[in-house]
Amino acid sequence: MIEDKIIRIRSFNRYYTSVIGLLDKQYLNSEFSLTEARIMYELNHHPDGMTAKAIIELLDLDKGYLSRMLQSFEKRKLIEKRQSAYDKRSFYLHLSQKGSAEFSKLNNASVQQLTELLASFTEKEVNELTGHMDAIRNILEKSATKKHD
Amino acid sequence: MIEDKIIRIRSFNRYYTSVIGLLDKQYLNSEFSLTEARIMYELNHHPDGMTAKAIIELLDLDKGYLSRMLQSFEKRKLIEKRQSAYDKRSFYLHLSQKGSAEFSKLNNASVQQLTELLASFTEKEVNELTGHMDAIRNILEKSATKKHD
DNA sequence: TAAATATAGTTGACAAAAGCAACTGTATTT
DNA sequence: AAATACAGTTGCTTTTGTCAACTATATTTA
Numbered sequence: 585m586i587e588d589k590i591i592r593i594r595s596f597n598r599y600y601t602s603v604i605g606l607l608d609k610q611y612l613n614s615e616f617s618l619t620e621a622r623i624m625y626e627l628n629h630h631p632d633g634m635t636a637k638a639i640i641e642l643l644d645l646d647k648g649y650l651s652r653m654l655q656s657f658e659k660r661k662l663i664e665k666r667q668s669a670y671d672k673r674s675f676y677l678h679l680s681q682k683g684s685a686e687f688s689k690l691n692n693a694s695v696q697q698l699t700e701l702l703a704s705f706t707e708k709e710v711n712e713l714t715g716h717m718d719a720i721r722n723i724l725e726k727s728a729t730k731k732h733d
Numbered sequence: 734m735i736e737d738k739i740i741r742i743r744s745f746n747r748y749y750t751s752v753i754g755l756l757d758k759q760y761l762n763s764e765f766s767l768t769e770a771r772i773m774y775e776l777n778h779h780p781d782g783m784t785a786k787a788i789i790e791l792l793d794l795d796k797g798y799l800s801r802m803l804q805s806f807e808k809r810k811l812i813e814k815r816q817s818a819y820d821k822r823s824f825y826l827h828l829s830q831k832g833s834a835e836f837s838k839l840n841n842a843s844v845q846q847l848t849e850l851l852a853s854f855t856e857k858e859v860n861e862l863t864g865h866m867d868a869i870r871n872i873l874e875k876s877a878t879k880k881h882d
Numbered sequence: 883t884a885a886a887t888a889t890a891g892t893t894g895a896c897a898a899a900a901g902c903a904a905c906t907g908t909a910t911t912t
Numbered sequence: 913a914a915a916t917a918c919a920g921t922t923g924c925t926t927t928t929g930t931c932a933a934c935t936a937t938a939t940t941t942a
Binding site for chain 2: 593596600603698705714717721727
């Protein structure tokens with residue numbers, strides 16, 4: 585029965601919301617908010633530079649909100665802007681060396697956190713876990729339009 | 734290699750964050766915030782009443798923040814409070830009839846939303862999806878302390 | 883090609899969401 | 913009975929996010 589499946593999916597979503605929430609708490613200790621970390625992740629993932637527009641679409645942020653966060657990044661020397669020669673309205677954004685270093689710290693902390701969490705599982709369990717995750721993604725992305733890393 | 738597994742888990746987490754974020758957008762149209770909806774879900778799930786303390790622990794909310802949201806619920810006649818006879822500091826909280834009705838609306842909208850989303854999948858795919866979700870939960874809860882519905 | 887329209891990003895003003903600490907009243911411990 | 917702990921409330925603040933108007937550039941259309 586489909587109703588039953590929906591109940592299970594919603595239950596999983598509630599459950600996984602709390603899992604993600606728990607993992608995201610690490611940003612409380614850092615000098616970056618979760619959203620800032622996501623922006624840095626995208627910038628790091630696009631070393632050739634990306635526009636504010638692209639970040640907005642990827643992360644579904646308000647452009648005014650993002651604009652201010654990028655200003656704050658600039659003040660902190662975490663990013664560099666380079667105006668596009670072809671479209672002077674837009675700017676290519678890059679992590680600076682400092683920004684890359686800060687991102688690495690965040691990233692390492694995140695890996696460390698998950699490493700500790702996974703320590704209580706067997707290798708077989710971890711393999712199964714990632715297998716199920718990949719499978720969910722494959723199913724959902726079959727119909728979805730959105731693209732991800 | 735475990736590093737590789739961690740990368741995949743983190744990738745899934747980023748992906749699933751956006752899935753959940755998309756589903757949660759439905760609350761933008763409603764008169765309830767996501768957090769309010771979660772509180773109502775818990776209240777609905779505990780028809781014998783539950784204390785603010787219990788909600789705080791389940792949803793990891795600040796008690797002051799919750800206190801104000803409950804006040805707003807009371808003003809809107811969505812909940813009823815009954816002081817505990819055994820511990821006059823605490824109150825048992827219930828959805829009122831109106832609160833139940835409002836929760837039902839939210840719930841139905843959520844079911845409807847997922848029904849539409851699942852419409853593009855085959856029954857087999859949906860079965861696999863829920864199977865993988867259950868499997869993830871089973872693995873993660875093996876070591877976890879947190880309990881969920 | 884000039885006018886109209888669209889787009890990238892910025893800014894100001896504001897609102898919603900969340901966090902923190904002090905406080906009240908009740909319960910529990912010493 | 914004094915000290916401590918706890919449930920919930922309140923005042924105050926910060927963080928996060930939203931909206932609309934605006935500037936400068938680009939694109940479309942008449």
